[in-house]
Amino acid sequence: MKKVLLLVLVFGYISCKNSTNTIKNSPKSTIEKKVDSLLNIMTLKEKVGQMNQYSGFWDATGPTPKGGDKAARYEDLKKGYVGSMLNVKGVKQITALQKIAVEETRLGIPLIFGFDVIHGYKTIGPIPLAESASWDLKAIKKAAENAAEETAASGINWTFAPMIDISRDARWGRVMEGAGEDPFLGSKIGVARVKGFQGEDLSSPKTIAACAKHFAAYGFAEAGREYNTVDIGTSTLYNIVFPPFKAVTEADVRTFMNAFNLLNDIPATGNEFLQRKILKKDWNFSGFIVSDWGSIGEMVTHGYAENNKQATELAVKAGSDMDMESNAYIKELANLVKQGTVDEQLVDDAVKRILRVKFELGLFEDPYRYCDEENEKKVVGKKTFHDDALDIAKKSIVLLKNENNLLPLKKENQKIAIIGALANDKTSPLGNWRIAGDDGTAISVIEGLQQYKGNSLKYAKGADVLMPNSKLSFVNELLINETDTSGFSEAIKLAKESNVVVMVLGEHGLQTGEGRSRSNIDLPGVQQELLEEIYKVNKNIVLVLTNGRPLAIPWAAEHIPAIVEAWQLGVQSGNAIAQVLYGDYNPSGKLPMTFPKNVGQVPIYYNHKSTGRPYGENNDVVFWSHYIDESNRPLYPFGFGLSYTSFSYENLKINKITDREIKVSVDLTNTGTVKGKEVTQLYIHDKYASVVRPVRELKGFELVELEPKETKTIEFTLSEKELGFYTNTGEFIVEPGEFNVFIGGSSNATLTDNFNLK
Numbered sequence: 121m122k123k124v125l126l127l128v129l130v131f132g133y134i135s136c137k138n139s140t141n142t143i144k145n146s147p148k149s150t151i152e153k154k155v156d157s158l159l160n161i162m163t164l165k166e167k168v169g170q171m172n173q174y175s176g177f178w179d180a181t182g183p184t185p186k187g188g189d190k191a192a193r194y195e196d197l198k199k200g201y202v203g204s205m206l207n208v209k210g211v212k213q214i215t216a217l218q219k220i221a222v223e224e225t226r227l228g229i230p231l232i233f234g235f236d237v238i239h240g241y242k243t244i245g246p247i248p249l250a251e252s253a254s255w256d257l258k259a260i261k262k263a264a265e266n267a268a269e270e271t272a273a274s275g276i277n278w279t280f281a282p283m284i285d286i287s288r289d290a291r292w293g294r295v296m297e298g299a300g301e302d303p304f305l306g307s308k309i310g311v312a313r314v315k316g317f318q319g320e321d322l323s324s325p326k327t328i329a330a331c332a333k334h335f336a337a338y339g340f341a342e343a344g345r346e347y348n349t350v351d352i353g354t355s356t357l358y359n360i361v362f363p364p365f366k367a368v369t370e371a372d373v374r375t376f377m378n379a380f381n382l383l384n385d386i387p388a389t390g391n392e393f394l395q396r397k398i399l400k401k402d403w404n405f406s407g408f409i410v411s412d413w414g415s416i417g418e419m420v421t422h423g424y425a426e427n428n429k430q431a432t433e434l435a436v437k438a439g440s441d442m443d444m445e446s447n448a449y450i451k452e453l454a455n456l457v458k459q460g461t462v463d464e465q466l467v468d469d470a471v472k473r474i475l476r477v478k479f480e481l482g483l484f485e486d487p488y489r490y491c492d493e494e495n496e497k498k499v500v501g502k503k504t505f506h507d508d509a510l511d512i513a514k515k516s517i518v519l520l521k522n523e524n525n526l527l528p529l530k531k532e533n534q535k536i537a538i539i540g541a542l543a544n545d546k547t548s549p550l551g552n553w554r555i556a557g558d559d560g561t562a563i564s565v566i567e568g569l570q571q572y573k574g575n576s577l578k579y580a581k582g583a584d585v586l587m588p589n590s591k592l593s594f595v596n597e598l599l600i601n602e603t604d605t606s607g608f609s610e611a612i613k614l615a616k617e618s619n620v621v622v623m624v625l626g627e628h629g630l631q632t633g634e635g636r637s638r639s640n641i642d643l644p645g646v647q648q649e650l651l652e653e654i655y656k657v658n659k660n661i662v663l664v665l666t667n668g669r670p671l672a673i674p675w676a677a678e679h680i681p682a683i684v685e686a687w688q689l690g691v692q693s694g695n696a697i698a699q700v701l702y703g704d705y706n707p708s709g710k711l712p713m714t715f716p717k718n719v720g721q722v723p724i725y726y727n728h729k730s731t732g733r734p735y736g737e738n739n740d741v742v743f744w745s746h747y748i749d750e751s752n753r754p755l756y757p758f759g760f761g762l763s764y765t766s767f768s769y770e771n772l773k774i775n776k777i778t779d780r781e782i783k784v785s786v787d788l789t790n791t792g793t794v795k796g797k798e799v800t801q802l803y804i805h806d807k808y809a810s811v812v813r814p815v816r817e818l819k820g821f822e823l824v825e826l827e828p829k830e831t832k833t834i835e836f837t838l839s840e841k842e843l844g845f846y847t848n849t850g851e852f853i854v855e856p857g858e859f860n861v862f863i864g865g866s867s868n869a870t871l872t873d874n875f876n877l878k
């Protein structure tokens with residue numbers, strides 16, 4: 121307490137718990153003054169300490185940290201040589217560590233605690249890719265808001281989310297963590313998540329700082345192989361990769377994380393162009409950048425720095441403000457400054473950024489503002505969180521096929537077989553990042569279906585997805601069941617006796633995520649074989665897919681009458697799936713990523729460029745852009761999703777408001793017999809441009825609910841922001857010329873017209 125008093129007396133920047141001088145009311149300039157006065161009294165080693173982040177002795181979310189043992193790290197903490205910790209959770213643990221920082225160090229600067237709250241803290245929601253399929257920005261924001269409240273009540277004040285890496289490669293395991301392939305949708309969703317986490321007032325005990333990651337281009341790892349080299353063109357960087365990051369910067373995201381990958385053969389972590397030029401200068405980002413786990417040290421392995429000393433120099437010069445688990449800054453940086461290799465001003469700039477965010481979070485005002493055990497008990501796992509988790513889980517489901525209206529299921533007098541180990545799994549639906557979520561806490565599909573009492577339900581596993589001895593943890597390799605079909609006969613017998621078979625197949629929740637790239641994106645293990653065997657005896661199959669990435673399932677798409685994409689939906693998974701299968705919720709999700717027919721088509725995405733020899737020209741001979749053994753078309757396109765009702769689009773109208781502003785409207789009608797929601801999507805094509813534009817680009821969408829026979833006119837405004845693009849020198853321009861507009865319920869929308877821009 122002595123330290124706190126000293127600071128209050130000398131610098132007056134800490135106010136006591138009940139003070140009316142809240143951070144909320146602190147103008148930016150006041151915070152800046154406080155940051156400056158604190159910086160003035162810090163020693164070089166204390167400054168470097170602020171730039172040092174340790175994992176919670178040692179809960180690892182990466183390779184085991186190198187250097188420093190537990191005792192040495194405690195010593196660093198006591199000396200004020202640690203600015204942040206990650207992977208510590210719960211008020212008790214956090215209070216204990218915060219106490220050391222505040223009461224035992226010379227200056228008493230509080231720690232900022234980070235964690236990967238990616239899709240919920242304790243109340244795990246749908247994986248981000250699933251949530252993105254809802255296209256429901258309000259619900260997505262609400263999910264982040266709830267996650268923030270639950271996280272903050274547990275003592276944590278910073279999440280390493282949202283991941284806003286655009287990716288076109290379903291082999292990459294981390295597509296589960298993003299918003300899919302499109303920069304427009306990705307920007308909107310990224311902003312919704314940031315606003316949900318951070319709220320209006322960062323110092324509120326219900327909000328936390330967000331972190332935009334991974335800057336930049338991590339989603340373009342070659343061949344979809346995790347951590348692999350990235351090699352993309354300038355146009356892709358500016359027009360596809362950057363927009364979500366720019367959008368969240370404009371929405372005032374307070375932190376960024378850099379990335380493991382190379383970009384133009386320079387590691388993102390040591391990349392001055394990305395961090396200093398684009399982010400801090402051009403976009404005027406005032407928060408701080410944390411490295412990814414060990415990524416400063418990995419610059420040595422990349423062959424960019426000779427040792428950790430040089431890696432430190434390069435990372436600091438490039439603008440990486442905080443070292444996550446490379447243990448490099450704390451060892452090397454002070455000496456580099458003393459030797460004159462690194463200018464102390466760069467250190468000061470990094471420290472200011474970190475302190476600024478700590479002030480904004482209100483940590484100086486009350487370092488324990490997130491540490492109230494009573495509140496933690498009250499808030500964590502609240503009923504309303506579960507209600508909201510169910511709401512967004514339902515909205516995330518995408519109906520891919522429904523031949524002969526097999527769905528919704530009849531509510532009475534049906535013999536229903538449930539087949540597939542994932543139907544009975546209460547852990548897999550929690551997905552990959554489950555932080556404080558407890559294994560076995562998700563509602564399984566069986567439990568969900570059991571809520572409906574009118575039918576007879578019977579279950580047969582058929583086959584395991586993983587081997588029974590597979591270690592179910594975030595850090596281990598999984599063992600896939602490639603051989604054991606001993607459960608097939610029981611499942612086949614059950615299917616024969618049933619009216620309908622609900623088969624729950626797909627990926628285990630731990631088969632996607634970091635370090636989980638796949639070279640095949642089919643149904644893992646023996647599940648395809650199981651599906652085909654069951655089909656031989658009963659064709660009335662509803663295939664419920666649970667997976668964290670697009671899957672290539674051409675056989676199922678051709679043969680199985682009903683297919684429901686149910687991703688990994690979190691704690692309320694089974695309830696959400698049951699409500700959709702029984703029609704109590706009319707599915708409204710749309711795919712945020714293209715589903716290929718074949719892994720060989722990957723990367724496959726809707727907003728590609730036209731080749732010089734596209735489909736439709738020269739098709740009489742082989743000299744056009746195609747495969748000789750597969751079509752160019754995807755299995756299911758971006759933006760696609762069915763409903764239990766149907767919709768029509770008519771009366772597309774285009775009106776010029778000004779030379780650079782276009783109004784587009786369309787009449788959407790529910791032509792079916794039940795109420796339903798539709799995501800109306802607007803795409804443009806800039807036909808001729810100085811930098812070739814994609815054949816289609818999403819530039820507007822609206823989610824609307826309509827009663828049967830109801831019509832609504834949907835309006836979009838296209839302004840320069842939507843009509844322009846980035847040149848290869850990073851300049852944003854709008855060019856005159858002809859544009860096509862397409863409107864409809866997927867990226868294959870056929871209703872079209874055009875306009876000219878002057």
Ligand code: NOJ
Nearest residue numbers: 181182236280333412413
């Ligand atoms: C590595 C991941 O790439 C990053 O996204 C995550 O936040 C850190 N580990 C911390 O767990």
